[in-house]
Amino acid sequence: MKKIITILSITAVILAVLSCGKKSDTTVKEIKTGSGIEMVSLPGGEFTMGEGADAHQVKLSPFLIDKYEVTQEMFKQIELPNPSHFKGDKNPVEMIAWVNAAVYCNERSLEEGLVPCYNEDTWECNFDANGYRLPTEAEWEYAARAGSKEKYFFGNDQKNMKNYVIYSRNSSGKTAPAGSRKPNAWGLYDMYGNVAEWCNDIYSADYYKSSPSTDPRGPKEGKERVLRGGSWNDSEESFGSAVRAMDGSINDACILRDTIGFRAVRRAD
Amino acid sequence: MKNKYTILAILMFSSVMLTAGENKPAINLSAIKYRLVYETFDNGSFDICIINADGTGKKKLTNTKNVHEMHPKVSPDGKLISYLQDTGEGRDRKRDLYVMNIDGSGKKLISKDSREQCWSPDGKFIAFVKSESTRRFSLESWSTKGLFFYNMETGQVREHANKTLEHLYSLGWSPDGKYVTATVLGGMGLKHTNIGIEVNGSRYFKLNVTGCRPEFSPDGSRIGWGRTDFEFNIAKINMNRSVPVLDKDKINFLHVTKGYEVYHLDWSPDGKYIAFSFGPDGEQHVGGTAKGWNICIAEIATGKSAYVTTDGNQNKEPDWIPAGE
Numbered sequence: 311m312k313k314i315i316t317i318l319s320i321t322a323v324i325l326a327v328l329s330c331g332k333k334s335d336t337t338v339k340e341i342k343t344g345s346g347i348e349m350v351s352l353p354g355g356e357f358t359m360g361e362g363a364d365a366h367q368v369k370l371s372p373f374l375i376d377k378y379e380v381t382q383e384m385f386k387q388i389e390l391p392n393p394s395h396f397k398g399d400k401n402p403v404e405m406i407a408w409v410n411a412a413v414y415c416n417e418r419s420l421e422e423g424l425v426p427c428y429n430e431d432t433w434e435c436n437f438d439a440n441g442y443r444l445p446t447e448a449e450w451e452y453a454a455r456a457g458s459k460e461k462y463f464f465g466n467d468q469k470n471m472k473n474y475v476i477y478s479r480n481s482s483g484k485t486a487p488a489g490s491r492k493p494n495a496w497g498l499y500d501m502y503g504n505v506a507e508w509c510n511d512i513y514s515a516d517y518y519k520s521s522p523s524t525d526p527r528g529p530k531e532g533k534e535r536v537l538r539g540g541s542w543n544d545s546e547e548s549f550g551s552a553v554r555a556m557d558g559s560i561n562d563a564c565i566l567r568d569t570i571g572f573r574a575v576r577r578a579d
Numbered sequence: 580m581k582n583k584y585t586i587l588a589i590l591m592f593s594s595v596m597l598t599a600g601e602n603k604p605a606i607n608l609s610a611i612k613y614r615l616v617y618e619t620f621d622n623g624s625f626d627i628c629i630i631n632a633d634g635t636g637k638k639k640l641t642n643t644k645n646v647h648e649m650h651p652k653v654s655p656d657g658k659l660i661s662y663l664q665d666t667g668e669g670r671d672r673k674r675d676l677y678v679m680n681i682d683g684s685g686k687k688l689i690s691k692d693s694r695e696q697c698w699s700p701d702g703k704f705i706a707f708v709k710s711e712s713t714r715r716f717s718l719e720s721w722s723t724k725g726l727f728f729y730n731m732e733t734g735q736v737r738e739h740a741n742k743t744l745e746h747l748y749s750l751g752w753s754p755d756g757k758y759v760t761a762t763v764l765g766g767m768g769l770k771h772t773n774i775g776i777e778v779n780g781s782r783y784f785k786l787n788v789t790g791c792r793p794e795f796s797p798d799g800s801r802i803g804w805g806r807t808d809f810e811f812n813i814a815k816i817n818m819n820r821s822v823p824v825l826d827k828d829k830i831n832f833l834h835v836t837k838g839y840e841v842y843h844l845d846w847s848p849d850g851k852y853i854a855f856s857f858g859p860d861g862e863q864h865v866g867g868t869a870k871g872w873n874i875c876i877a878e879i880a881t882g883k884s885a886y887v888t889t890d891g892n893q894n895k896e897p898d899w900i901p902a903g904e
Contacts, residue, residue, distance in 0.1 A: 389714035391722040393746070393765035405765045410719070417715065430669060565808075568770055 338496045340377065344422040347384060348377040350497050351578055352453060359451050360518055361461070361552040368448050369524045372578035375445060375453050378488040378499050379403075379507065379573050380414065388417045395568035400487035402505045402571040408444075408535045408560040409433060411508045411572040415442040418574065427576075435510055437527065442574040444510040447554075448526045449575055450538045454551045456496035461550045463494040463501065468546050475503035475549060481542035485568075502539050502549045505571030506557075509536040513556035534558045541569035605885035606878050608633035613847055614900045615854055616640070616651040616660060617874050620893035625649045625866065627662055627683075629900070632852075632876060634887045640683030648677075650694075650865045650896050655702040657681060657901040663694055665866055672716035674866075676707055676729075681900070689729050690736060694865065695720065697750040697759070705729045706750050706759050720748035720864045721764035726776065741781040743767055749792040752778075754799035758818050762791040773804065775818055786816070787824045796846045803832065803844045803853055808863075810834035811844055811855070813879070833877055833884070843896045852876050854887070854897035861893075869893045 339351040354372040358365050379402035385392045386399070390413070393405040403414075412433060416426035419441025427435050427443035435443050445453065460466045464474050471477065474494070476486045481503075489499040511517075511528025513536045528536070534556040540548045559565045611632035618625050621639070625647040630637040640660070641648040647665035654661070661678045676693040679686045689705060696707040708723035710716070723746060726739035746766030752759055758775045765771070773788040786793060790806040795816070802824065806812045814828040835841055835857065842863040843856040856863070858872030871891040877884035888894045 389712050391711040391717060391719065391746070393719075393721065395765055395768075395770040397768060405770070413715075413717075566764065566771065 340497060341374065345387065345418065347418075349374045350377050352496065354578075355452070357452050357455060358459065359448055359552070361550075364518050364552070366518055366521075367523060368452070368521075368526060370448060370452050371525055373445075373449055373575050374578055375449070375498065375575045376573035377493075377497060379505055379571050380411075381488050385414065388414070388421050390414055390417060393566065396484045398485075398487065401485045402488050402500070404485060404505050404568045404571045405566040406508070406571055407566055408508050411444060414572075415444065415574050418442045424576070435527075440577055440579075442576045444508050444572060445575040446525070446527050447509045447511040447536045447538065450507065450509050451551055453496065453498055454494065454501040454539065456494040456498065458495065458551070461552075463551060471502075471546055471549065475540075476500065476542050477503045477540065477549065478543055478545050483542075485542050500539075503544070504542055505539075506537045506541045506544075506555065506569055507539045508570065508572040509538055511536040513554075533560075535560055537570065543569050606876065606881070606883040608876060608885055608887065611847070611852060611876065613849075613902065615874065615887065615897045616653060616900065617888075617897040618649040618651065618893075618895050619888075619890075625665075625893070627651045627660065629681075630874075630887060632887060634889070637888075640679070647866060650696070651898050652697055653681070653898050653900050654698050655700055655901060659702075661689065661696050661698065661705050663696070663865060667716075670715035674710060674716070676705070678705075690727070693727070695723060695748045695750050697752050699728075699752050700754050700756050703731055705731065706752060708747050708750065711745070718862075718864055718866050721746045721762075721766070723747055726750075726759065726761075728778075739776070739781075741776070741783065744776070744783070751794050753795055753818060754797060755818075760786065760793045760795070760802075762793070775823060784823075787822045787826070788812075788814075792842065792844065794844050794846060797848055797850045803846065805842055805844065806831070808840045808842075809837070811841060811853070832879075833882065845898050847899050848901045851880065852878055854899060856895040856897065858891065863895070865896070869895055
């Protein structure tokens with residue numbers, strides 16, 4: 311009898327721990343960073359990344375992600391040069407080379423006493439550092455989907471796009487202040503449109519065929535970086551949580567685009 | 580061995596230096612009597628070299644291990660070189676504007692946290708811009724603010740009347756002395772274009788030139804610029820016209836195959852040649868890494884071109900020395 315009680319007790323404790331773990335894992339929380347920037351804490355989880363023949367299961371660790379695309383005001387806060395074409399404190403930064411997005415992440419880390427992720431000689435990302443970095447492509451898609459399995463985070467009906475997206479039909483040919491449209495289910499604004507967002511990953515069309523199933527971080531080599539989300543200049547057909555893009559304007563001022571910006575992420579712990 | 584290397588280099592050059600789809604034979608550089616200055620990476624830092632147009636007589640004018648001397652610009656009388664000096668590394672790096680004699684002696688600080696300089700055609704002023712951020716150093720050419728003029732006689736610095744000027748780079752002074760040209764990126768509401776700025780007024784205007792780094796020919800009748808990373812354009816220019824460069828006048832002068840870049844076009848004092856930097860994909864901005872880059876010369880009349888340097892030591896930013904030197 312004593313043995314049965316012990317087994318039951320242990321089982322109850324295990325179930326309680328699992329239950330607690332499950333509860334905290336599924337909690338999406340809004341937070342404010344040390345420098346006052348709004349972020350959303352996302353639970354780790356498993357989701358279907360890509361669509362059609364590219365669809366595959368990916369498991370991610372929890373992380374924090376900016377609620378809005380990085381704005382020009384956020385750039386000014388840490389005294390970085392603002393290359394944007396469409397000036398406005400609340401508008402997202404654009405004309406930003408990938409390396410300068412990485413520089414911003416490092417400066418923001420230093421501002422908050424965190425360890426910068428990027429080596430500024432090699433641009434390698436130290437994922438163990440607690441500072442800011444660009445999202446991996448998988449993190450970006452996970453955040454954009456916000457638990458949805460459809461083409462868009464708002465379902466499959468393209469007619470709803472105008473409520474959630476700054477794109478060619480409603481942009482008036484320029485960016486809009488960050489957060490001008492409705493957020494996704496996890497409270498993230500402008501995951502589609504306004505500016506396309508740099509990811510940390512190097513781009514490879516075939517990467518999904520060989521990518522690890524847990525915390526994929528992109529190919530080791532390549533010249534282009536992943537872009538996600540589409541911009542103010544794109545038409546309806548360009549959007550979707552699984553839509554992939556890339557660009558080579560990594561460090562070359564001559565080919566910067568006013569359609570490209572970014573948002574930052576960092577480890578959840 | 581040296582001859583073999585030179586021939587190999589010229590063959591490689593011919594295979595990538597394509598104008599209108601056809602290979603051009605090398606030109607006779609020994610017929611060019613001018614010399615050039617340029618920056619080169621050696622012994623762990625950038626230094627400034629002087630060299631004959633045919634690649635002989637190379638001599639370092641600076642030789643400092645932990646200090647970078649770059650972006651040399653020779654005064655119109657050929658007696659002085661203005662240049663940029665970087666000290667420190669990473670985010671704490673500093674970039675200052677200096678002048679020295681043409682033989683490398685008499686170094687003198689002109690302005691701290693300054694860059695992208697050029698001479699006025701009479702040699703009395705140096706135009707420059709300031710580094711934009713004091714929080715951390717940026718290698719980006721466009722990371723600048725303001726436009727300033729250093730008076731060589733008095734040592735006084737005057738800021739341009741238009742205080743909204745920002746993100747200017749690759750300054751050039753028109754031979755008539757009235758305008759400074761520049762590339763602008765994300766400044767004054769402009770995306771990425773090339774502008775002319777009145778030296779003694781406050782107005783600026785677009786040149787109708789897409790790309791970067793416009794350079795006047797010595798007589799001021801033409802400009803050359805980089806339309807992309809891999810091609811130069813040349814066109815007639817009239818700064819008194821509402822559209823200074825007409826589309827119909829633009830000529831694709833030189834382009835290279837994918838994987839290579841051309842930058843830093845500079846007209847010879849007689850207007851017959853351009854010198855430029857050429858090499859595999861690299862970083863063209865001052866202080867950027869450009870392994871394998873060399874200084875080259877192309878003849879305007881024929882499009883023929885040839886190497887001046889062949890060591891590939893990140894040789895960039897050539898500037899001709901006028902005959903007066």
